[in-house]
Amino acid sequence: MLRLRRFIKAWGDRRLAVNRRLHGATDGDEARALNYWTCAISHYERYLSRVPSDIGVRVRLANTFRESGDLNSAIAVLREAMASRPEKQSLRIILAEILDEAGFTGDALELLAQTQHASNGKDESRIAVEGDQNNPPAPEYEARQVHILVNVADVSDPILNATVESLQNQDFKSWRATIWGEGANAGILNESAAKDGRFVFDAERVSDHLSGPVLIIRAGTVLRRECLGWMLWALEDGVEAVYADHEANIADKFVPVLQSSPHPLDLETNPMPPAVVLLRERVEVLGSNFLDARMCLEGALQCGTVRHVPLVLASVPTSNTVAVTSSASTEQREVGGRILVIIPTRDEGAVLDVMLTSLFERASDRGALDVVVVDNGSQDVSTLSVLDRWRQRGVETLRRDEPFNWSSLNNAACEGRPQPIVVFANNDMEMLSDGWDLEVRRLLAMDNVGVVGARLLYPNDRVQHAGIVMGGFNGEPLHEGLRVGRDERGPLDRWVRRRPATAVTGAFMAMRRSVFDQVGGFDAENFAVSCNDVDFCLRAGATGWTILYAPELVLRHHESLSRGHANTESKQQRAAEEMRRLLARWGARARFDPTRNPQWEARGIRLFAGMRSLTTEEVMDWAIKTESRPFGQLETPTLA
Template sequence: MFGRLMPPLRRIVRSASTMRPVGTKDDRRDRADGPALKGAATTFGANPVRWLAARGRAAPHVLRADKLRDAGDSVSAAHAYEAALRIDPGRTNLKVQCGNMYKDAGVLDAALRWYESALEDRPDDADIHLQVGHALKLAGRRSEALAAYRRVLALDPANRHASWELVQAGDVDEQLRGISAQTTGHGLETMLSMAAEIEAMRRKLAEIGAALPDISSLTAFPAKAYRHFRQIFDVPSPASLDLPSELPHLFVVADASGLDASALHRLLASIVGQSATRWRAVVLNVEPTLLVAVERLARTDDRLEAVPAAREGSGRTAVLDLVREVETDAVVFLPPGAAMHRHCLAWLAAGFAGSQADVLTFDEEWVVPGEGEPSSFEARGGLDPEMLLQENSWGEAIAVRKATFDRLDLDGDDAAPLPKPSALLLAAVRADASPGHVPYPLVAFEGDENARNIARRNALPDHRQAVERHLRLCGLRERVAVSGGTDGEPLHLEWQAGLPREQITVIVPTRDNAEDCAGFVDSLFAKASRPEALRILIVDNATTARSDLGGLEALAGRKGVRILRDDGPFNWSHINNLAAATSDTPILVFANDDMRMLSSAWDEMLRGLLARDSVGAVGAKLLYPDETMQHAGVLFGWKGSVIHDGLFEARDAPGPSGRWSKTRRVGAVTGAFMALRRADFLELDGFDAIGLPIGYSDIDLCLRLRAAGRDILWSPDVTLLHYESKSRGLDHLDAERAARGGRERALVETRWGAEVFSRDPTISPIWIDATLPYRLISFPAPQRALEFIRLTSRARRAGTESAKSTVACE
């Protein structure tokens, strides 16, 4: 019988170049039999009969594997494919299928081994590299996953799957490449034309505009493509908003110090070109030779006047008197070089009319000299008094209600023509004024990036002077050590701890991870300013490995370390509540076991911040092993939920408005490292061990602290390396954990309401949440912008309106 089969087999071998193997769905992607025959030659020598016989013997295993795969039994399918490969090891497509099945089952090391074996056969197969990227992404190896996706695009530039993964990961180069490709293919023009038509229809349907999705989200641009973005999109008018028919009157005080003829004309054109009509403007310190430029316009518009530079009494005192005497609803201060957008005053009037804000800040943009379109921008969030002590990140152009301005303590010996912006904002903080933020660039400056950096450095000495006066007026000068403010760096404030130095207990749950836990404990003691006042309470949650039990026993013998045993199912909230109940130190720190402390004197920094009555909890900067950021506070409202701020950014990246380099208020901090007073923890009954046993209980506790009138702070002064979930693995790879995580997320969002999880006052709505934060931009719709003004004006205190932050006055 075998002899009768030989002629057909020879014919089959002779036609091998046109033959395609059969079997799994992925077999259709096999590159004909060229690579397969190459593998067969390696395995079976030059004998095609043995190759075909092996393929025949492997076929039942392949068929069985296909059925198991289609039934959803990934692990059994992987074993069946492996059985086929033991018989027919040259089947690259089966190696890929093994990788796919192990990937689906969450056995990622095995998946990657099979993908690597497949790549040895086909090193330039873009599809295999794509699967490698997916597996690395699931394993949390982000930088390697991105490298795999970039390799895919190098092999297959049109691969939309790899491109989308990079865009979702916030890869700026791929986002810019996408915009360039759309422009080249005329797809962008078509999309923008459609968006313009929809926008026109939307204006006609203004009464239901608030219920429509933002058209802007369909046309988001990479932040680095701001110049192209502004060539197409402009700041919208607030005319469609439902506001009182008579809007507030605005008094503009513009400083023309040092402006040449071109800059002065630019300023004047921006004033007289306003879409709002209820305003008056005075231009200070105009060079005498340029006064004619103002007078020429003032002949036909009596709302405009000028004060020459040489006029006696044109200093700050005279300006304050002028502003306090004028009849107006609000005052707008413009620094030298600022030119207003044509809707600037309209938006400021709308902001005051549509919210309870006493002070309005807004975004800025810059135009490179000689160019017409803005090339860069600064999108700010709501005013944070904590950040303001370190640097004024809200600009020099500020609007203030007249009634609020009249009660600000701005008198001093400073002879500048306008109140310094830092002094003005800090005076507003002392007066407990409510600051709102308009999320549009309402003023523009000329200058490149170097000019911006110079202006920022030049502002720091005045800012330090304003901060020191503020601390003195608030009676806080002895409690804060101020340093820095030179070489372009913001001020650094170190809050002093009380005496005697309070003891700190660090609570560390662990399971079968004694080596990492011991390394973490070592780093805590080594980096502490007062290691003798440090207590480490390790909660052993059912460790079984003999080596780890020995390691924990050794830890228990160390001074300042105690072991608490808990053998029940893992319940993060219960474990930490149990440990807190057995502690007696004034300060508690909840921490993961898979970390390393990097900051010296971290304990003293926490003592100082928690010595302030207004502070409820403090979080730290957490870094991945590749030294990119894992946590710089928690952002609310990102894709309707929460996300870590600063995720995957470089360790020393400052972030928008320097937010990752400054201690600041945040909505919440992660329980991977969270410090708070034990009294506050017990008063709020700790973590929710019933409703939120593992996830979101840290978010919930932060929200309860905020409801009690406490601030949640994040500080880069405490930085740790975090390996993330080494003890427990990753929740998304376990079905039960994933289901529990979804339930906990739904519970906490229901408990606190959709409003809390839909917006964050610290981040401008110009940032689009289609990818990681701070990657894509689009101007928000007018109604959403007004909602942000209202949100930020309400956010000066997270809890009771009567409570005052320590950074204001005690």
């Protein structure tokens, strides 16, 4: 009987494998492995129309929707699967994870409570719950006295005493604290702290006797017991300042505030700057501004090295949100001269017409634009008519009858054209920002900014691009904010504020011509179609230029209309080979992104879906790799 059951099972498995291969499920697996979600979904749905009872493929379909960012469709597919197989506990767990990821944590927990895993107390889910992250111990560091400045302005005695108790509980004991501000006196401390000789009071001004490292915090900040140890370790090697992550009370809930690596342009627009900053030496300040973390870090970034410790080392009672602007209009400097706009195209005259019209209509100075359309072998009569009409209006057409090579087409259009600003754009776009050309001039005039990328939206107004994160999906680069709603802001507003990025998409990329020449243009030999923009940004960043994501530049993008998606075997093989070359060329750098805090945990394309604990070695590695360095002093990876 046992042999018979085994034979029947083996026969069923073989039959299932044949059906999956014949009716599209295997094709779906291959497309999904290459992140071609639309293609994979189509194959899975075609298969399930023939074999609706295959729960395994139904789960693959749900996970593909999840990876593409369409959580509602993933939930619907899994609910349908559960209706047909209510006894299958694994379906409940997967559905609970996706419900939690979509923000329905209550429904997720209720669903888990119904499972056998939950009743047995096993933690089979990945649902993030509130509670302290377990911070690793600090490495060895030089023990020296730390002076702590605590601002007591506009706080109650209990809030101050919470800070005082956290100081007394520090693993590192060699510190003195100046409690500063109106009403600062021993009477506001609890009995234990009042007897602690390490506390002094200064109601009018900061003590003139500060020496050595200085930690600045506001009353109400509660430090984790390992805080001073980690901050002191990071302050070694001539570092000027150190900051760490914290958690803040937002809408009556403590939420982690996870910072990026040190950069003045990130700090400038950060709505919740670091709450805990350790300086190497005392600072000369006036009034209460000495406790402004943003000002202290700005000063440190100008004169030396700054490190970030990617650990939540403190809690603050309020979010301390600071109003910032994402507009570069306050930046008065501009890069002068004419702007060269390069747009490769092949047929698709209607969308090209939309792009050209929107560029000119929304420009603040149309007469300063030189537009070159690189015609890569258009045959469509209507497209040729569009090109001729725009040629009569001053738009140049450069004919290139050759196999599509995005890098080569753009490089060719740059040759012999001296404009100081170059904008590379796809034909399947529509500019939505008025005065975009003026914004480009101002953004590129900012210190050390060499490349600027835009915020791109799909036709349904969901986000297609808010910067590129290295190692974001299966170790490969991934667009940030992919498929989120237009109004979603992201952690620390990163999808809607101007900030440094490791890379931006070439679908709309503006740069100084000098940067293009210095880097050597796009690599047409190795990256004909894909990865060329990421490779260029990595090379520009390696020479010290800042890559800037600028959401004040907004375009609508109908992706890949001219050349089509990589939906054939040859296109998929080409894309996979170019990705392999990118990862081989850049090694570990291709999987490391200093703009995304390493405590973030990704789930599919959701790059900020949860938190993970770090080891001591991981914290040290991040702090050292991402420390700020003077412009032009960055190490250039070997380009093998």
